[in-house]
Amino acid sequence: MNFLIMNIPLNIVSTVHDWIYSIMPETAASITVMVLIAVAYLALFAVAGLYLVLLERKVAAWFQLRLGPNRVGPLGLFQTIADALKLVSKELTSNDRIDKFLYNLAPYFVIVSTLIGISVFPFSKQFQAFDINIGLFFLIAVSSIGVIGILVGGWASNNKFALIGAMRSGLQTISYELSVGLSILTMVLLTGTLQLSEIVEVQRTGGWLILQGHIPAIIAFCIFMIAGTAETNRAPFDLVEAESELGAGFHTEYSGMKFAYFFLAEFINMFIIASIAVVLFFGGWLSPFGITDGITWFPEVLWFLIKVLVIIFLMMWFRWTFPRLRVDQLLTLEWKYLLPLNLANLMIMAIIIWMNWTI
């Protein structure tokens, strides 16, 4: 019985898929299906982003001896929808003498690159839109496009605070991209594949990669979390929007929906970083120690989401505990400490694999 219930969404999907192919020529049908999947993902992640905002606010409240949003709907669950409606209906104000074209383009760079990134996620065995053999590479490549949007937005705003924020963003993202890439590379040595679904499958037999690669994997995870937090411009690396220094940084002059794009992208980026961490280190949608392997109806996507939420909680914990770094300290941390450590770590991992010391 349960088996049937859990398979209803999948059944619906395949029914719709078959129906579209039966009424249309093949090319049109495949395009339609792709568009439908894209729309579904868009809706899913708009909602996911919004509820991450709510989660952030609730977590912040717990850290700060407050209650957090609790007026709109039960436990404040509709607060974030109310916020979204407010942002959508707000007037789009802008500064004098802006570069109109670039100013309007910037938010789309950020949000589109983010949304492309999520297409390759392996939520579970069946739930992956786009399983390509260079999935991990694709994710890194796409997620680094977002910084162009921030740079362009800060530049076009005709605001000095925005400009400083944008320049800091360029500095920060370019630096920390290296660490993200290298720590991922360390793990790729272990998996031998870039395809996300295969990376997860590797861990089915050998245990989670963070255990398989013992010490270098743990170091890689720590570096990945630091660099990933910096990549998403979150505290303690939120120099880009450092509110006590720059007002709101690069999005000072954005309002309404355009601001919402930046805002939402930040949260979805956090989701992306957490997902990469889960896939690379914590076995993706596999259950810990195979505890639900025998239960066929158990949705594997649940494990994926639980792990992602734990990592996201960790990132929120950083944000509400640490003060912000200064810009030169940020660069010192990356170029003088993380990068050499990362390179050494990569070598150690290579030696471990060469000597066949993996667990």
Added chain:
Amino acid sequence: MTDQEIKNKIKTEEYFVNMGPQHPAAHGVLRLLLTIDGEIIKNVEPDLGYIHRSIEKMCERDSYQQIVHLTDRMDYLSSNINNEAVCLAVEKALEIEVSDRVKVIRTIVSELTRIASHCLWWGVMGMDLGALTTYFYAFRDRELINDIFEETCGARLTMNYNAPGGLMYDIHPNFVKRTKDFIKHFKTKIPEYDRLLTGNVIFQKRTKGVGILTKEDAISYGVSGPVARGSGFASDVRKHHPYSAYDRVDFKEVLLTEGDTFARYQVRIMELWESISIIEQLIDNIPEGSVKEPTKAVIKLPKGEYYQRVEAARGELGVYINSTGAKNPYRVKFRSPGFSNLSVLNHIAKGSKIADLVATMASFDFVIPDIDR
């Protein structure tokens, strides 16, 4: 190419940024005209006057009892201490000796005000450096002091508790118990503050060696309060020119010599402990006596000039009254700590980064109405 040649080839320009009057780090309406080269600050020019209410001019119009109420609105975080300063000046002129009870109560209330003020500063300091959580921890404890004041003075921010000749009315019966409870509670919370912020590596990196103010500069710019004491300038009025009950309590003047932002931070944290110790020494034996010496309904000060200095939460507050013998003063001047402290900002912020300026400003603990009056 050498570094210099490269620098000559790349043409850069300095630019102006208006930091304020609406800026999160200004804590009010302070406007700083920054000249910036990249992230490096070349010049800081404070522009004042956005919250000028001509309090000193209004004092010339009002009677001496009314002046006390105006001083609440200067440094609103140490309103009790401001009130006390004016009352002490008027009492000095009238040669009124207030009872011991008044002296002790004034001291306790002033120290509670200082703790409340330093609490708020601690929260805001964290916030300026990007650690938003500190704000709420500080407000949790400050709230308890506000409750004590609400019960005794009827107000939470602008107390008006002092009056020339004593106090407006006696303390509430719960005052002693609640103050003791608060002290007991707060003693467990300062170590929590330390765990949250003081020991944090990022915090120390952001504050140590940043915004260094030498002792010589502190003296020549007339800097006072915790800022001066962080540079080793012994300027505590409570210690060197005791007023009210400060001569009968035993407390240390906190002095550090580093002169950087972290030293100023530590001075304030240690001052919290000293304030607690002062309150503890006094709270158990508040002497009996009248809380208000009789004064005439219309106070007329004898002709002459009168000056009284007190240690407010931000430094030395001076009250100068010039009287012609009329029912209102001829001229009143307040020497506010914030104004002198602000004057040194350009000197120490030059050459640092924007983030350093924010950290330095946070450690100076500016209250803009105190600067502008």
